[in-house]
Amino acid sequence: MAPHATENGATNGTSQSGGLDFTTFSNVIDGKLSSTQKTRHGINPATAKANPEVPVSTQEDVESAMAAGKKAAKQWAKTPYAERQKAVLAWADAIESEKDGFAKLLTQEQGKPLHFAAFEMDFTLQIIRTMANLELPTEEIIDEADRKVLVRYTPLGLTVGIAPWNYPVLLTCSKIAPCVVTGNPIIIKPSPFTPYGGLKVVELAQRFFPPGVVQALSGDDSLGPWLTAHPAPAKVSFTGSSATGKRVMESCAKTLKRVTLELGGNxxxxxxxxxxxxxxxxxxxxxxxxxxxxxxxxxxxxxxxxxxxxxxxxxxxxxxxxxxxxxxxxxxxxxxxxxxxxxxxxxxxxxxxxxxxxxxxxxxxxxxxxxxxxxxxxxxxxxxxxxxxxxxxxxxxxxxxxxxxxxxxxxxxxxxxxxxxxxxxxxxxxxxxxxxxxxxxxxxxxxxxxxxxxPRAPFGGFKESGIGTEFGVGGLKSYCNSQTLYLKKK
The missing domain is CATH 3.40.309.10 (Aldehyde Dehydrogenase; Chain A, domain 2)
Structure with a gap:
């Protein structure tokens, strides 16, 4: 059974106690929770019963998120690195406080046993904190009597992160953390089969990041192509099958977007x-x-x-x-x-x-x-x-x-x-x-x-298993432009 579409509106928010409400799910656009007229739902793979409704984003939603991301990009890039690190680490602490709810949600939407869902959450936190604590300093390449040559790493700009259904929370957060700590806004597209955890970690992120820095759009099969073909993003980070990865790369080539592809293996x-x-x-x-x-x-x-x-x-x-x-x-x-x-x-x-x-x-x-x-x-x-x-x-x-x-x-x-x-x-x-x-x-x-x-070491594939690497300092650099600065001394 594929996720099922219905005509409905979605609402979302926090529970009475101030924690996350794990029963309602929304898009996150420009810092606000957003509903859509048309919704769909995933399937609990252990019972074949319907999970809650989630939005089906329209092209108008895509345009709104792109505009908000581009608007947020300049100011977020100027935010000091240490402040961005602090925000990412505070977000990780908030996820940890909701860890049990996320683990149960993972078992409900993905099907994995609860103890493995708890492992996914623990590893997610390790990845976020590791990436946030890495430094990306300016590198001094040459320092001679008459000149100095520096290499500095500057944010690429708005990024799209496309996550799969096998480790939906971990792979969502492993895109968000290095992207935003290096000064880039991100729009997350969770898998339509497992949209729930991804939407919730992005909802939680609104407490720690300015509007437009971390957004999420849930949708059907139209959403991915809309995002990858759009001229606004500077990069797409995709995890999924090699066949789909090739289509993502083909779409990104038309606007020369940077791509990181983590694909299949044998x-x-x-x-x-x-x-x-x-x-x-x-x-x-x-x-x-x-x-x-x-x-x-x-x-x-x-x-x-x-x-x-x-x-x-x-x-x-x-x-x-x-x-x-x-x-x-x-x-x-x-x-x-x-x-x-x-x-x-x-x-x-x-x-x-x-x-x-x-x-x-x-x-x-x-x-x-x-x-x-x-x-x-x-x-x-x-x-x-x-x-x-x-x-x-x-x-x-x-x-x-x-x-x-x-x-x-x-x-x-x-x-x-x-x-x-x-x-x-x-x-x-x-x-x-x-x-x-x-x-x-x-x-x-x-x-x-x-x-x-x-996560301190680079992770990537040879041949048709991917393009580029994630994790480590190289993973941070993948969200940056490399600028060589030649300084001629007097």
Whole structure:
């Protein structure tokens, strides 16, 4: 079921106690909560029941937000860096005070188990605070007798941030924090499947930023193209699929907007023959099925040395059977539902290939019936390496288990993809693993772990996994013009 449209007005505000009201949702334009005549609603993916109504923005709403953002840009750029940092950190404190409400909202709209929703909120706060505490000083490149050359970083201007549905609050805030701390206003477009958390963090931001600095527009499929094609923004930051990322980049090219694209992945894990199978196999299974496989960085192709393949497969299967599938508020649930019907049908297509491509199923293969978009975690035992389950990114809890005989073969197989987001190497010999890791074509490569992101370090992808980087000082610079200043001394 896609988000459903109705004719209605939306209101919003704070509860009687002064905290956020998590039952009503609005656009945020020029510091004010804004309703629309037409609304729609998302679907709770665990129950298939309707979530609350949200606005469907019009072109007039887009124009109003663009005008407010451009108006706010000059004054916000002139606001001292320290004051901008203070505002972002105060916003983070306010989010933390509402953390439990946000976590419950995430489980309701995204489907992830409540303890993973709490993790998303904790990591969101870490990202905001890390980015806000980074400094972006003027760099002195040359200081000679007759001249000085400086490099300074100035705000680009109004930015559009487009967030996906798998980590809706985290990825919204990871765009807002570096954008506004470097002096740029931002318009957030949350996913129509998960608009709720994004609208609320922007609503909360109005307490700490001048009108027009942090805005949000909820909408349907028309909204993204309106935003990316509009001449006012200087940049678009997009997180989502590679296919959509290409369309975003094409739209931005017409006005030469800057773009940061964090796109899909088909992350390999290389498991060398010297690992402790009992320790590593459960970790690999956990990382493959985290967030029901709906992570761009989730393990999606698992290459195991042929010497240990059978024992490793059996241990992975054993652990996978312990992973509970269910509604996110239930106790001990590890896998919630697939977030939306469109992705659910796509993932089910990989299960249909079990019969047509004659896959060997090591565990799983049958999905539960009833309401909700639930998928049983499934491991495919040694499919053909040109099969769909190996070549494409399912973005769901179904993974292929494959073999190799030498380190060189593992590297070649891991790099045989159009993606290059993340990868990991697992070994009892860190030096051997590091040697393999350095040959992998991916923006983030881990040894003996995976998915451990530090917002102080740059994050981005090779090949069709993205353009540019987020996080770290480089992430701040991506929201800036680089100006080289030549000072001739007397």
């Amino acid at each position: 992350d390999p894990a290389i498991v060398l023959d010297d690992v402790n199978v009992d320790e590593v196999a459960p970790k690999i299974a956990t990382l493959a099925f985290l967030n029901s496989g709906q992570i761009c960085l989730a393990l999606k192709r698992i290459f195991v040395h042929e010497k240990i393949y059978e024992s490793f497969r059996d241990k992975m299967v054993e652990h996978t059977k312990t992973l509970k599938v269910g509604e996110g508020f239930e106790k001990d649930v590890f896998l919630g539902p697939i977030q939306n019907s469109m992705q659910y049908e796509r993932v089910k297509g990989f299960f249909e290939a079990i019969d047509t491509e004659k896959y060997n199923v090591a565990v799983g293969g049958k999905n539960p019936e009833g309401p909700g978009y639930f998928i049983t975690p499934t491991i495919i035992d040694r499919p053909k390496e040109d099969s769909r389950i190996v070549v494409e990114e399912p973005f769901g809890p179904i993974v292929p288990l494959l073999t190799f005989s030498t380190d060189e073969e593992a590297i070649e197989k891991a790099n045989n993809t159009n993606y290059g987001l993340g990868a990991s190497v697992w070994s009892g010999d860190v030096e051997r693993a590091a040697k393999v890791a350095k040959e992998l074509e991916a923006g983030s490569v881990w040894v003996n772990t995976h998915f451990e992101i530090d």
